[in-house]
Amino acid sequence: MSGWILHVLRRVGVVVGRLLAYVLIWAGLALLIAAAGIRFYWGKISVGQMLLNLVSVEIDGGGGAVVWMGILGIGVVPLLITAGVALWQYLRRRERRRNDDDVRPRRSRWILRTASTAVVAAVVVGGSTAFATSVSVGDYIRAANSEYDLGDHYVEPTVTSDEHKRNLVLIYIESGEPHLADDRLFGKEAFAPLEEVSKASDGWQSVDGLQQYQGGGWTMAGLTATQCGVPLKGVGSAAGSGVVNELGGELGTYLGGLACLGDVLDEHGYDNVFLGGANASFAAKDTFLSSHGYSEVKDLADWRAAGEPEENFRSDWGLSDERLMAHARDEIDELHAESERSGRPFNLSLLTLDTHEPVHVFDYCDVDAQNKVTSVFSCSMTQVAGFVDHMKEEGYLEDTAVVIMGDHLAPESFHEQLDGNDDDNDSRSIFNRIWIPGEDGNSTLRPRVDQLNMYPTILEAAGLTLQDHEAGLGVSAFTSEIPDGSAQAMEPGPYAELLNSLSPRFYAKVWVGEDAAR
Incomplete structure (x- = not known):
């Protein structure tokens, strides 16, 4: 009985392992193709641009061609390739069983499994790295750890005269x-x-x-x-505000x-x-x-x-x-x-x-x-x-x-x-x-x-x-x-860090419609 349980567990493990491998292949290919598409159309972008712009394209009058190419390139193509790999592996295993040639030397099996694992790892790591580089994930992480906050330098415009408007x-x-x-x-x-x-x-x-x-x-x-007069930052900076639930135009206000x-x-x-x-x-x-x-x-x-x-x-x-x-x-x-x-x-x-x-x-x-x-x-x-x-x-x-x-x-x-x-x-x-x-x-x-x-x-x-x-x-x-205390009075390095900062306190206010100057 215990042998039967071990056999079942082994078979389940093999199936789960194969499914996981195929999911990783699909994810790696999708990320790799997405990275290539981003580089081709926009060059290196930011996480903020991806969240606030790329995900809000419209099929009609808002980048329709990009939408369809994204659906085909990121959704369909990786799925077809992964399915093709899975089908090839299935037919290959069935052919070996049919020819009673499933018993291979241990060394041969080890080399094949190692090579397969290396290929899967290369696709996953390559796709993840390419995508992370294309959307500047490293810059996003550094910005999240910045000590600067835009609210310390933001000035609400005060009109002293409109006589000559x-x-x-x-x-x-x-x-x-x-x-x-x-x-x-x-x-x-x-x-x-x-x-x-x-x-x-x-x-x-x-x-x-x-x-x-x-x-x-x-x-x-x-x-x-x-x-x-401010950099545009979205869902990451306003995390927890509860207002950026839908980026496709469903916001009640925008930087209200x-x-x-x-x-x-x-x-x-x-x-x-x-x-x-x-x-x-x-x-x-x-x-x-x-x-x-x-x-x-x-x-x-x-x-x-x-x-x-x-x-x-x-x-x-x-x-x-x-x-x-x-x-x-x-x-x-x-x-x-x-x-x-x-x-x-x-x-x-x-x-x-x-x-x-x-x-x-x-x-x-x-x-x-x-x-x-x-x-x-x-x-x-x-x-x-x-x-x-x-x-x-x-x-x-x-x-x-x-x-x-x-x-x-x-x-x-x-x-x-x-x-x-x-x-x-x-x-x-x-x-x-x-x-x-x-x-x-x-x-x-x-x-x-x-x-x-x-x-x-x-x-x-x-x-x-x-x-x-x-x-x-x-x-x-x-x-x-330039007035003292203005962001424009800062040295180039600190000013760049200020603009890159996620400034979560500031953006949480402006996205929910609170006065940013308070």
Whole structure:
């Protein structure tokens, strides 16, 4: 009887062991393919970006192609490979039994089992290591152990005067980076159309060397940095808050404890409107905007409802920049006319789409460069330049400030050219142009600030006067004086550690809607 029990236990152990091996093979392959996909599309990312962005893609108008490739690459392919290995092993064992050849020398069996174990271990360790490296798990662990907390340096914006407030147009260029204007690198000056309508000689200003903030690099990070003045961190930092249960757009509020751009403008009588070509629910962008003073958000669903023909959409993201800017012209005409009637200023915020990877070549764009991405950038900038021309022709630039900037650095496909560009020791930076009515453009903005400083800069561009020029962690680029105690007064090393810090106390407050300044 005991022999029978031992036999059963041995058989159960063999079955469990094989199942465990197959599960490990599947997990290792899934992690390895996920790591390869992340590297291919985005390069090295952060845990925060993965949690707040990658898991919230939408099949319709929010990275649909990535969704399907993720389902196939991470879900189906590893399962098929694992099933294939299991089937091969099963047929191999059955063939040996059929040929009465199951008895092998002990040494041969030991070598085979050792080799099999080594292969499984290699797949698991390789996949886990590749994935951990791709999402910067090491940086996340170090950030979790940081002694810094953003709440010690966060400053809620205090408007001391709105006597000179003016209309505001805020345009985000998807992946906008000025090195793309370098024809030595790309064979074409991709930003030439936009640069032509925003010359310094005509009064436009810019921040020399505008930096992507430490830990940023995706659209929502760019939006929250420039409109709230803080790094975007999510579920890990707000652990225990009970508000980030669903990352796919089910949040009641988004960083509700912060006073962001739309909140401040709304408080001072502005009408805030956002136009974008994609599905606004992607990465909970609609929740963020509606949580912070935007009364109207128009996205993919609105353009379809407006009767836009299907050829004006890219299947993975949404409406073309040509048609988005056409709608933007109609929108600003209505907003400006209403502003003149009511006396209420407006903020019109736009986000381009054509240059989101993988780029899509619409019919209105001719590929005339070696890299089609360069041509698409040029075509997109032509559309934005046309919108700026429209504002100029209609006289809107006489009472409307305009801020144009990239949402983050250029995508992975340009890294080979951009990372190797050492001319003039100039590091990579974000494209930006600022128009202030009545300014001559001769004033010099503080150079090499990061995106967090754009929050108070935009508020001051809108004509609001800020106490100490501060908002969030930033100090307006319109001043060279940095207040004592500001995050911007810190040395580069400690400042980088501050931005990387998970700051759980701070983010627990802002995610549940508590005043971050308390």
